[in-house]
Amino acid sequence: MSLEPTNTEAIRVITRFEASHGIPEAMRADVRMLGGLLGQVLRESGTPGLFDDVERLRIATIQAAETESDEAFERATAIAESFTLERADEVARAFTCYFHLVNLAEEHQRVRVLRERAGQPGREDAADTVATAFAQLRREVGDDEARRRLAELRFHPVFTAHPTEARRRAVSSSIRRLSELLTQHDAASPGGAEERRAVRRMLEEVDTLWRTAPLRAQKPSPTDEVRTVMSVFDETLFTTVPHVYRRIDDALRGEASGHDAPVVPAFVRVGSWVGGDRDGNPFVTASVTREAAEIAADHVLRGIERATERIGRTLTLDAADTPPSADVTAIWRRFETAQPDLAAEIAKRSPDEPHRRAMLSLGHRVHATRTGGGDGYGAPQELLDDLRALQRSLIDAGARRHAFGGVQHLIWQVETYGFHLTELEVRQHSKVHAQALAELESGAALSEQTEEVLEVFRAIADIQKRHGLRAAGRYVVSFTQSAADLAAVHRLAGHALGADAPVLDVVPLFETFADLQAAPAILAEAVRFPEFRARMAATDNRLEVMLGYSDSSKDVGPVAANLALYEAQREIAQWAKASSIRLTLFHGRGGALGRGGGPANSAILAQPPHSVDGRFKLTEQGEVIFARYGEPAIAMRHIDQVAAATLLASSPTVEQRISGAAERFSSIATTMDAASRERFFSLVGADGFAPWFATVTPLEEIGLLALGSRPARRGLSVESLEDLRAIPWVFAWTQARINLAGWFGLGSALEAVGDEQALREAYREWPLLRTMIDNVAMSLAKTDERIARRYLALGDRDDLAAIVLEELRLTREWVVRLTGGEGLLENKPILQRAVQLRTPYVDALSLLQLRALRGLRSDAAQQADDPELRRLLLLSVSGVAAGLQNTG
Template sequence: MVSSPTPTEVLDVVGRLEAEKGIPEQMRADVRLLGRLLGHILSESGSAGLFEDVERLRAATIEAYTDPTSDAFDRAVEIVGGFTPERADEVVRAFTVYFHLVNLAEEHHRVRVLRERDGASPRDPRGTVAGAYAALVDEVGEDAALKGVEGLEFHPVFTAHPTEARRRAVSTSIRRLSELLGELEAGPRGGGAEKRTQRGMLEEIDTLWRTSPIRRDKPSPLDEVRTVMNVFDDTLFTTVPEIYRHVDDAVRGTGTGGAAPVVKPFVRIGSWVGGDRDGNPFVTAEISRSAAAIASDHVLHGLERATQRVGRGLTLSEASTPPSADVEALWERLRGLDEESAAEIAKRSPGETHRAVMLMLSRKITATRERNADLAYRAPEEFLADLRVVQDSLVAAGAARQAYGELQDLIWQAETFGFHLTELEVRQHSAVHAKVLAELESGSVRSELTEEVLEVFRTIADVQERFGLRAAGRYIVSFTQSAEDLANVHRLARHAVGASGTPPVLDVIPLFETFDDLQAAPGIMAEIVDHPEFASRLEATGRKLEIMLGYSDSSKDVGPVAATLALYEAQADIAEWARAKDIELTLFHGRGGALGRGGGPANSAILAQPPHSVDGRFKLTEQGEVIFARYGDPDIAQRHVDQVAAAILTAGAPSNEARNHGAADRFADVAARMETSSRARFFELVKADGFAPWFATVTPMEEVGLLALGSRPARRGLSVESLEDLRAIPWVFAWTQARINLAGWFGLGTALQSVGDEQVLRDAYAEWPLFRTMIDNVAMSLAKTDERIAREYLALGDRDDLAGLVLDEMSLTRDWVIRITGGDGLLSNKPVLQRAVKLRSPYVDALSLLQLRALRALRDADETAETDPEVQRLLLLAVSGVAAGLQNTG
């Protein structure tokens, strides 16, 4: 029987861990407060003895983490094995709530630090547009630097990939708790206000504890659309103009507001949510139509409120601020459209023409949302034209601050979001197009699939007609392997509208995913640009072209090291081809949150790109938990976009491009050896007989498919006999859950060993941005692994040869990464990141042990027996908890 630790022993163990982590005092206070409140709830709302069991397991896993020589790991295994099913369920939920609270405390501290930096004098310019612009002015001069700012474009594309294990109800409760934590920090201590706030926090934590962390049913695609809309409503709509204002301040050197801004809107929000139908049968043409309508409704609501707010504030009398003739004419035109509303507004705004016009514009936005044709705008350009009439009038009357204050923010919002909010992108597999075309051109009866594919094109045309060309029109072709795969999209569009119809305006975007496809990309593009419809669209856009690169499948195809190097080479070749053809290239990076899917800090990745592959433009997918981590809080969203914009600006600096080009040449032999050896090592594992079913046995890959994470199926077929049918997302997610993270690092140790020269590799880490980014990302990935727990998962498969291969490569990679980066452990040179990992790892270990308990029970059960629902629930709860603890899961 395992004895319970005394409270003093628990505090001693926890104190040692906190001291080692070096948590800032304010954050430590938040963690302790939230942990104490959680303990109160567990004692109050949990079953008898729950709090004590949680503390026993917590103390054991912390001791095992801080002192690997102790017997604490075995004690933790014994504790978990002794839980009843009901108690195991409660313990998993308790640790999951703890992770949500720790994540909240860390986010709150990040916001605190950002606000302290923002208020500092002078402000720290590192990693900001202000710093990047100043450095660029020094390097290329003010005119060229300003041109770089004017050409900035950052295009995040939100996707609904099923890696966000957190329910929306849980997210809502966490956001309310965050607000209460802010109130507690800002308010007086020791009085009634503090007690009321803490009572509110206890209520929210109790709600978190009582809310099931897993969904009963998979969300529909429209549920996913509405989830993304929360980010827009809560953050993006108000944050985007603040971002532009911040950049304008940086460029001008003084506060803006009294003169016309020099910064053009550079953020464009794309969305695959409701448009990505590659392998998702639930995304139909009707879903895409509804997704566009939902997004439009949200942005029109936002514009309606903002226009009304600006109007109400423009209480400028005609005596002090005479309206221009154009504003007078606009008022007369508006009055003619809606005399009743105009009379009411004029009565409330006597002698305040600018105010009256803005309030009428708000009515026109309402009519647009309600589809009242008599008063509605036909396009956002009409709305912007009216706003600029008012702005010009204010400037002419001497009211520049009113012209370039909140009214400018509204103009920026309308320019960024239009009436569509997100630019809906459609994605479909090239094989589907080929199949449908073969059916159409054979003259056979049209199948349901064919009718649906054709209806998608008609839907794109309808969305463009209703919301404008920017609302839809980008069409991504998955697994592009030939120019014909791209030409097929235009052929299908013509079939959809018939001989007399007009096809929608389409930007057809190839998605190159596998190793072979990446290498073939330049040749395919050289052929397709001469295709009539492609060439016509190229000329219509000023020779702008977009190409998407897939990180996930290339990594699953040849391993993370070879994929990283292949992606770099593909970008360099495509960028060189585009420059020779006088094409303005935008590379679209299909990155996920996890390291095996191209994850990691976006700003460092941008700075490591080949010369001319960025040129002021960066587009990437943002999915799952990454959307809420980067855009869920206004301060963090502003800092993230500032960092990314700074990196985009810096990437095109001659010095940065020369550095990347020089390093790639200098270490070309190193790259070649690493690519060859890492790929061979990866194939040794994944091409071994029986690998696919072994992988499904030693990870919860099959069980992850049971979680109601997203609307999209986890794999393309029903079999796990081949990795070909397995999507890259569950491939990564499953290895992460097993605490192995293989998709992020496997093969790197062998690659570094093949080079062998430690000094050369240290030089590469210091001088070669691509190599440094790869090593840093692998260090993060390995820091989240746990060898003892990995061994337990691998033992489920009864294949010592494959398990040994994984563990040997893990050890080899860890050793080489530490030798290259220096220090006595992983992330020694990244203390903040190291702290974040150490803060969570012992608690993730506890959940992993509970997940293992459930997996063993499932694996040991007779194949003909019914799955124990209690065991299955425990497993799914643990999957959700581990995802919350590790954060960048997929």
């Protein structure tokens, strides 16, 4: 990977480094080109000598990584320390730009591979697609049962505004434009005018990236966060999801796809907490929630309107060959009556083209729905009825390709997104509800907080009236610790609106270790409440339960948390099955491995029997949203993979393997649980741990980054971890290159078991353990002990540092022994390459961050407000996040 070095020694070092990691030639060419453009920009736009200083530090960190020499590492450290603060600032910015370009090249390579597979018959039929999952189900349960399960398939990602996206939106937009230019460059003839034009425009865009301030000047508002998420829908998801359905239908039905009715349902539903999640965020108010719903509705209605007009323009089917049905004629007559002038204009442009006229009239009605016109639709079902009437007319007239082509795509879009786009969910802490009820039922004057709680229910009711029940109906209760916490929501809704209270699906969120254990009993009591019984009766006995990965991991450590989550899911699923309840488990998985992240499809196939049953819902946040859904080809592949795992998770073979392994290795789980918790508490329970943690990581400074509207912690003190949110807990350890939240305690857990042969067998046959160890391997691969030691040295607690380093050694040793080979990720070579290629460059930024952190820690009273040191630290935080590709 190159910034186009001119020094012969630099070229030799970089070439050897690239070759040793087997980077694909096409990707190498992309990185060299983009890196060369960045080098040109640094020479043209940076201060004198910047390019040479960047090269010096880069070559030094590569040599330190290659040789693992302390002398080489000290040489790299000395270079980082030698820069003036102004120069260090520029160097940090340069490495951050470089990471953005490398990440872009890697994404482009993934897209290139996906497109190559799609162009080769049989290559696209990978083992983890819905088509192959359906084929396996048919073999195991028969055709009718497999079709029933396919018809009920549901994948429900929920986008959150958790502040883990370190990039500014302006930076993301620049990278997206570069991605489009890379695609144009690939398509251009080598050496031709189009290729030169693409390179010239890329150089201009790289210059823009360099000159764009990498740090936000101020925190985004909740409405800003809503609009940021909307960009994913506008640019990718709205058009991509129906293509996912089509690709699956193509694979399942072959040539019949597009000619006959599809067998693939609109199985994606997209939720959002952006503008609805007020737990710990005082800036999310009832008015923000209303505005979030309006923004989302405006975006989807614009999309449907454009799609309707586009399809309408193609339906130039003459009435003589393709006569309309009575229903289509009636659609047109109603429009003529309601909008005679518009109807006359459409008729003039569409002579003897009845289906075109009808479709264009639907577009005008969608426009009226968006703008509040009198002829708008009252609900998406009305539009679906018209579209299906038009589809039937085309079928009856013999135009089946039109009926099951563009018209079907539009039907899929409306089924998926309705008129609301995202199913907006409200979340609030149980303590806030308790305080509000206490005020309401004591007769005392209501506080501002309680008035706001009541106004939220009024906002939900208004959204439901305007956009339908799907637009806003779920109410998530954080830190649910009793059935009374759930009943409180209905009582508050009654206080707010009486008999006009909105329809609510109240969703408990079990987060701590103790709450997970208490969950089955709490649920058994809650479903006896009249409000729960009535809602479940209206929804075919459906119930949704959310599980929190973040706080449980911070509570007892990642190993015990994973085991507790599995056990809670198993017990809840068994209770639901015995009670004939159709359960949906909602997984609060973060993007980072310390927050339950990792490959979603692997996690799904490790869930307890009956806990998935064809329905998978999870949170997606920050950088994960853009990584998984920001590029159409990658989004299609991700959705297909997750849907396939969701469909396959309830197959007899998978369920038997999971339940059998859990029973066979239960003693191992018991031993691991106890040992990991004991080790975790020996660290976090030590006197002074919380302030020490804040000293040896950039925890305090992370709170200054304008990542999101939500405060970094619930209180002001770092004397206790209880008030610290899970995101900064993970983010801070990640920045210190320790990643403790993702692995700590696993080494002690495996050592307590001790039987390597039994553990190897468990790793092979127990999906839960395999997923856990593979995720820890990734977390460890992004850990750097040499740099971690320097962070730990910032705190005057050799005892705590020793615990961390010893557990790191033990965990790495056991993970390598169980996964095979001599190093981490040797069983996942592509992932290993991606991590190893970035390591020296992340090291460079870490050295700059350490320099800034030492300065800020050296004399807190005098240095705390040093703006240059603080800016350097924040720049390095942004760069390390880009390099490691995960934050919190």
